[in-house]
Amino acid sequence: MLSAAKLSKSIGSTDILKNIDVALQENETVALTGPSGSGKTSLLHILGLLDRPTTGTVNILGADTKALTEKERTTLRRDSMGFVYQFHHLLPNFDALENVAMPLLIQGKNKQKAYVASENLLKEVGLGHRLHHKAHQLSGGEQQRVAIARAIIHQPKILLADEPTGNLDTKNSQHIFELLIDLARKRNMCALIATHNDVLAGQLDRVITLSA
Secondary structure, rough: EEEEEEEEEEEEOEEEEEEEEEOOOOEEEEEEEEOOOOOHHHHHHOOOOOOOOOOOEEEEOOEEHHHHHHHHHHHHHHHHHHEOOOOOOOOOOEEHHHHHHHHHHHHHHHHHHHHHHHHHHHHOOOOOOOOOOOOOOOOOHHHHHHHHHHHHOOOOOOOEEOOHHHHHOOOHHHHHHHHHHHHHHHHHEEEEEEEHHHHHHOEEEEEEEOOO
């Protein structure tokens, strides 16, 4: 589903990543751990086609991304990948339903069908009663559930999450993490989830650790 070989990233004379090899299979959930500054976010950005490596290759769904045009990279990222971050990044002027529907609308999907699918997914994550609440009207855990729903509404093959529970308390962290894993597995996604929490990381299929 996703692989990288001999991946390196340098900024000036500083090596952010050096000779990283990664491979994820279908329906596999993998934790990405390591101390602050080890390059977890940089690796996720490169694998998610938000950045380019200095050296090395990234292969996504059989495509060598180095050979793709910028438009092709954007299309692959938009249609086949989902992203969840530590901070939810919800659009403040839109309600939960509109936020979740946004990826489908960007793809040009029918508006009514996009809203129906988004409502069903928000119900699945326990927010059927919060459809028309804006971000500031939701708790931190609720905001992150909306962000997760938005990340998977278009049924991506690959899910990348960067500290998705890092801004939540312990109880909410466990609940959100379990929800994220359950949704990914039900939909046969491969998921790479960066976390500092060893207890949460241990719940996934395997762990990749970056050294500083």
